[in-house]
Amino acid sequence: MPRISIYQEDDIPSPMRKLWQAFADNPFALMGLWAVTCLLFLAIFGPWIAPFSPEQQDPLALLLPPSWDASGTVEHFLGTDDLGRDIFSRLLHGAHLTFGMALAIVMASLAVGFVIGSISGMMKGLKSSILSHLLDALLSIPSLLMAILVVAVMGPGLSNVFWAVGIALTPQFVRAIHQAVHEELQKDYVTAAKLDGANSIQIFWYVIMPNVWETLIIQTTLAISAAILDIAALGFLNLGAQAPSPEWGAMVSQGLDNLLTAPWTVTIPGVAILCSVLAINLVGDGLRSALSPIRN
Amino acid sequence: MGRYLLRRLNLFLATSLVLIAVLFITTGYFPVDKQYALTGIESPTLQQQALSRDEFKLDSNGFNQFLAYTEQRLSGNLGLSVTSQKPVIDELTQVLPASFELAIVAGLLAILLGVPLGVLASLSKNKITQHSIMAITLTGYSIPVFWLGLTLSLWFGVELGWLPISGRINLLYEIEPITGFMLIDTLLSDSIYRISAFLDALQHIVLPAITLAVLPFTVVVRITRAAMLHIMNEPYIRAAEARGLHTGTIVLRHALPNALIPVLKNMGLMLGTFASYAMIVEVIFSWPGVGSWLVSGIYQRDYTVIQGGVLGVALIIIFFSILIEVLHNAINPISRKEIYAAN
Numbered sequence: 096m097p098r099i100s101i102y103q104e105d106d107i108p109s110p111m112r113k114l115w116q117a118f119a120d121n122p123f124a125l126m127g128l129w130a131v132t133c134l135l136f137l138a139i140f141g142p143w144i145a146p147f148s149p150e151q152q153d154p155l156a157l158l159l160p161p162s163w164d165a166s167g168t169v170e171h172f173l174g175t176d177d178l179g180r181d182i183f184s185r186l187l188h189g190a191h192l193t194f195g196m197a198l199a200i201v202m203a204s205l206a207v208g209f210v211i212g213s214i215s216g217m218m219k220g221l222k223s224s225i226l227s228h229l230l231d232a233l234l235s236i237p238s239l240l241m242a243i244l245v246v247a248v249m250g251p252g253l254s255n256v257f258w259a260v261g262i263a264l265t266p267q268f269v270r271a272i273h274q275a276v277h278e279e280l281q282k283d284y285v286t287a288a289k290l291d292g293a294n295s296i297q298i299f300w301y302v303i304m305p306n307v308w309e310t311l312i313i314q315t316t317l318a319i320s321a322a323i324l325d326i327a328a329l330g331f332l333n334l335g336a337q338a339p340s341p342e343w344g345a346m347v348s349q350g351l352d353n354l355l356t357a358p359w360t361v362t363i364p365g366v367a368i369l370c371s372v373l374a375i376n377l378v379g380d381g382l383r384s385a386l387s388p389i390r391n
Numbered sequence: 392m393g394r395y396l397l398r399r400l401n402l403f404l405a406t407s408l409v410l411i412a413v414l415f416i417t418t419g420y421f422p423v424d425k426q427y428a429l430t431g432i433e434s435p436t437l438q439q440q441a442l443s444r445d446e447f448k449l450d451s452n453g454f455n456q457f458l459a460y461t462e463q464r465l466s467g468n469l470g471l472s473v474t475s476q477k478p479v480i481d482e483l484t485q486v487l488p489a490s491f492e493l494a495i496v497a498g499l500l501a502i503l504l505g506v507p508l509g510v511l512a513s514l515s516k517n518k519i520t521q522h523s524i525m526a527i528t529l530t531g532y533s534i535p536v537f538w539l540g541l542t543l544s545l546w547f548g549v550e551l552g553w554l555p556i557s558g559r560i561n562l563l564y565e566i567e568p569i570t571g572f573m574l575i576d577t578l579l580s581d582s583i584y585r586i587s588a589f590l591d592a593l594q595h596i597v598l599p600a601i602t603l604a605v606l607p608f609t610v611v612v613r614i615t616r617a618a619m620l621h622i623m624n625e626p627y628i629r630a631a632e633a634r635g636l637h638t639g640t641i642v643l644r645h646a647l648p649n650a651l652i653p654v655l656k657n658m659g660l661m662l663g664t665f666a667s668y669a670m671i672v673e674v675i676f677s678w679p680g681v682g683s684w685l686v687s688g689i690y691q692r693d694y695t696v697i698q699g700g701v702l703g704v705a706l707i708i709i710f711f712s713i714l715i716e717v718l719h720n721a722i723n724p725i726s727r728k729e730i731y732a733a734n
Contacts, residue, residue: 123526236410236705239667243689247697248420321664324535328671331537332686347538358545365538372533380529 117385124381130374138195141187146170149188149341153179158357176360177353182346186367189341192253193330194371197322204261205315208268215269216276217299238263238325239332246334253342256335260325264318275310279303309386316379320372327368343368396717403713408461410705414698415460421694425449429460431471431479431695469699474691479699482684487703488571489559490680494669496574496600501607506654509615510642513623524612531609536668540602540675547598555595557677564588599676606668607661614657618650652723659715662708 108116118124137144147153153175160167161174161182173182215222236244242259249255279285280303288302329335330344338349343364350360421428426435430443444450446468448459469479512524548556559573560566566576566588574596577589622628623646631641670682677683681704688696720726 236413236701237663237667237670237708239670240685240701240704243685243697244414244417244701246689247692247694248417248422250422320533325667327535328537328667331535332671332674334689344535344537347535347541351541354541354545355549361538361541365535365542368535368538369530369533372535373530376529376533 114385118381121381121384123377124385127374127377127381130370131378134190134194134371134374137187138191138198141190145181145184145187147181147184149180149185150339151180151184153181155179158353158360160357161359161363173363174357174359176346176350177357182360182363185341185346186343186364189343189346189364192336192340192342193323193326193344193368196253196257197319197326200257200261200264200322200326201315201318203257204265204318205268205311208265209272209311211265212269212272213276213299216273216280217295236263238321239328242325242329242334251334251337253336253340256326256329259329259335260322263325264322267318268314271310271314272307275307276303279306313379313383313386316375316382320375320379323368323372323375392721395720399713399717403709406709406713407706410709411461411464411702412457414464414702415457418460418694418698423694428694428698429470431473431476431693433473464698464702469702470695472688472696473693474696479695482696483681483699483703485571486679486681486684488568489573489678490669490673490682492572492574493596493599493603493673493678493680494665496596497603497669498607498665500600500604501611502654504604505608505611506615506647506651509612510619510647510650512612512616513619514642524616528609528612531605532613534605536602536606537671537675539605540599540672543598543602544676554598555591556598559595559679560588560592561595564591599672599678602675603665603669603672607658607665610657610661611654614654615650618653619646622646622649652719655715655722656719659712659719662712662715666704666708 118128153171156168156171156175157179158177159171159175159179162169162172164174167174171181171183173186175181176185238260241263242256245255245259245262249258276299285298285302288298293302326335326342327344327347330340330342330346331348333345333348336342336345338345346364347361347368350357350364353360418428419425426440426443426447426449427433429447430439432439432443435443446459446463448455451459467480469483471477472479472482475482508524512521515521515524544556547554555561560577564577564584564587565582566573566580569576569579573592574589577585577592580588582588619642628641628646631645636645669680670686672678673680673682674686681700685696685700685704687693688700
């Protein structure tokens with residue numbers, strides 16, 4: 096007697112596997128994932144790959160154009176700036192400042208936002224609205240204004256960027272998690288768990304959390320790209336990373352003096368920022384569209 | 392509805408108080424003498440010292456100081472600017488219209504171009520059109536605004552020489568400020584050159600407005616597209632199709648008004664980012680608005696300007712985000728139902 100198979104497939108893919116398949120079907124998202132992996136690699140190992148030190152000045156090669164230009168050399172692959180510093184090495188050294196710092200800031204504000212957001216989401220009534228509305232006030236202060244306040248108190252510097260961008264990002268996490276938890280809390284399956292006698296910690300961790308992770312992941316990718324843009328913008332305005340630092344935004348502002356004679360000193364760091372933010376947004380977009388059929 | 396409006400007003404007041412409290416605490420940490428940070432007078436006479444002591448109740452406890460601070464700031468006493476020694480409130484009202492002008496032009500550009508493109512993207516069945524529109528918007532979303540501004544001014548301002556890249560108007564024209572909006576003031580002025588002055592002001596606003604419009608434009612396109620895709624599958628659209636209505640009528644009269652509701656909501660959420668971007672654009676194009684004023688204030692450690700500017704801008708953003716939320720609820724019956732259910 097033949098075996099009766101009621102399923103079309105031999106094995107049923109787990110939700111994670113389904114998610115990965117939906118994600119991998121989108122070539123752009125996969126491309127973004129590769130780019131982000133490369134960026135991570137460069138942010139960690141960049142200083143060892145770089146051919147020169149970021150502050151090494153070569154007086155014989157001032158404002159050298161990139162290597163594909165007729166007067167460029169391969170030795171300085173992306174050209175040099177007005178002090179003869181190799182732009183390629185500076186980009187590699189700056190990767191962990193811009194990209195790595197964005198990751199660190201997002202992780203820190205995610206942790207804080209997660210705790211506050213889930214507490215305020217689980218609470219009801221006045222307490223919950225006070226917690227969430229207090230943070231609405233902070234949310235309404237744009238990150239740049241926050242940075243101006245922080246710089247006014249502590250003076251400019253890379254460590255202050257951490258506080259400025261972190262304080263500006265945290266309320267977004269709080270709001271997203273608060274709303275997600277609050278929405279799930281209204282649903283019937285939560286009531287069912289309550290009737291089964293689950294206490295609120297069990298409801299939060301075992302019942303609600305599995306359905307909030309997705310919101311969290313999407314919010315995190317959005318926050319990383321926002322953090323990179325903010326760090327670079329502060330570096331550009333001289334409020335964050337200071338002059339000799341190879342942070343990408345600060346590199347753009349250092350190249351500003353030679354914008355007309357040597358536009359590549361501005362263009363190349365700008366393209367680097369654009370590409371890394373684009374890669375993260377591609378991953379975020381791919382994740383969102385891969386998650387949406389599962390979520391709905 | 393009345394109860395809801397009251398709650399929003401309450402929220403506005405509470406949020407503003409928290410904001411003032413944050414500013415008050417920060418002022419205490421400024422690395423200068425507190426009296427100097429509050430008033431902006433570097434070497435006050437004994438009379439001035441006594442006056443500011445009295446105004447800000449510096450001899451009293453922290454809570455009374457906070458009350459006095461709130462009272463002074465809300466009654467318009469923002470102190471003197473450290474660098475120019477003029478009242479900060481005068482400078483603020485002078486620079487605000489320029490920022491509003493830029494923001495309004497950029498916002499209109501974003502909506503007028505973004506909504507039709509979003510609708511087109513949602514209706515098109517062509518994969519290439521869809522993908523290219525999404526690719527353009529994703530790039531626009533990822534572009535660092537300061538770099539975009541520099542690149543545009545390098546191309547269109549310097550290499551092609553088509554458009555001016557700094558300021559609001561050529562210095563040759565002398566325009567009396569009436570409304571503070573350069574585009575309106577030039578038309579209102581009675582000089583014989585007013586048309587050419589208007590055209591000049593228009594040319595000056597093109598590059599900054601386009602740079603600033605890129606981010607809201609991409610967001611509007613993406614949200615309009617997503618909302619239209621969702622709505623075009625609703626039963627009531629199929630009913631309209633079954634009645635034999637023209638596609639244009641269905642899209643414009645039945646689908647689009649509903650698709651614009653999430654656009655409005657997201658504009659409220661985007662205000663903070665938009666303000667940050669506007670400040671950077673103002674710095675790049677030397678636009679004499681709040682942003683460049685505040686950034687030069689921080690370069691010069693002008694503590695009164697920093698407090699006044701942050702307070703002004705943040706209050707405006709809080710006000711508009713609550714206004715947009717109220718508008719959103721006023722035109723969207725579904726969310727109104729939720730409010731009543733919650734009460």
